[in-house]
Amino acid sequence: MKTYRIKISSWTASFRYPNLISGFQPTLDVPPISTVLGLLNAAAGKYIEHSQLKIAYYFEYGAKAVDLETIYQIGIVKGKKAPSNSVKSNVINREFLFDCRLYIYLEDRELVEFLKNPYYSLILGRSGDLATVENIEELELTENSMPENIKGQIIPFAGNFLAGEIQALPKYFTNSIPRNNIGTEPYSVISHNLKNTETSSLKTYTDIIDDKEVDIYFHELEF
Numbered sequence: 147m148k149t150y151r152i153k154i155s156s157w158t159a160s161f162r163y164p165n166l167i168s169g170f171q172p173t174l175d176v177p178p179i180s181t182v183l184g185l186l187n188a189a190a191g192k193y194i195e196h197s198q199l200k201i202a203y204y205f206e207y208g209a210k211a212v213d214l215e216t217i218y219q220i221g222i223v224k225g226k227k228a229p230s231n232s233v234k235s236n237v238i239n240r241e242f243l244f245d246c247r248l249y250i251y252l253e254d255r256e257l258v259e260f261l262k263n264p265y266y267s268l269i270l271g272r273s274g275d276l277a278t279v280e281n282i283e284e285l286e287l288t289e290n291s292m293p294e295n296i297k298g299q300i301i302p303f304a305g306n307f308l309a310g311e312i313q314a315l316p317k318y319f320t321n322s323i324p325r326n327n328i329g330t331e332p333y334s335v336i337s338h339n340l341k342n343t344e345t346s347s348l349k350t351y352t353d354i355i356d357d358k359e360v361d362i363y364f365h366e367l368e369f
Contacts, residue, residue: 147286151251152249155280156269157246158243159177159246160240160270161271165314176335177248182201183317188267190257199365199369201251202364203249205247206355209244210241213239216237218235246270264279285353287352293352293361298337298338300315300333300335302332302334303333306348317331317365317369
């Protein structure tokens, strides 16, 4: 199949666990689909109303570490759902990824054009995780119906049951205030450095990244 591959890099990245608010803040090894779609929104400079979208991505990093971070906690007015003037600082441990590369695969040329000249800054996680589009190229990928190298991706857990960390992750968010999750479901979060892979019957397409084969799974999203 013909597709565009966009290489995005950053010094750091962090993708928080959706249900952890306080205490130690670990990072997922692969960004959720919602994070990647957020990148597209930032590049376009607007909220994109997707109806049907075919998208794939592969993510890898060089190292993982923990850093101290100062946060500011705002109090709530007693008996009201409103912030108070009470603010206190706290220090937490936050896990982050270093030397990151994200490869996005798209068929929609309009979305690719947005990434050629992003309207807003691109980030991989938090506001300090600035990212850069390094390269955009058109590829011809070969279909592989018996993949053995599914790594650096998230795969729907239901019906596939691939090895990985199981997390319930949203596909997208609404354009309302407050924002609401869209299409949350369980995924296998499969790190790029997983040593043992298993054969799957998933329909994938094989790509060569840094002289290694990676089987790329395309998500077909409908909102």
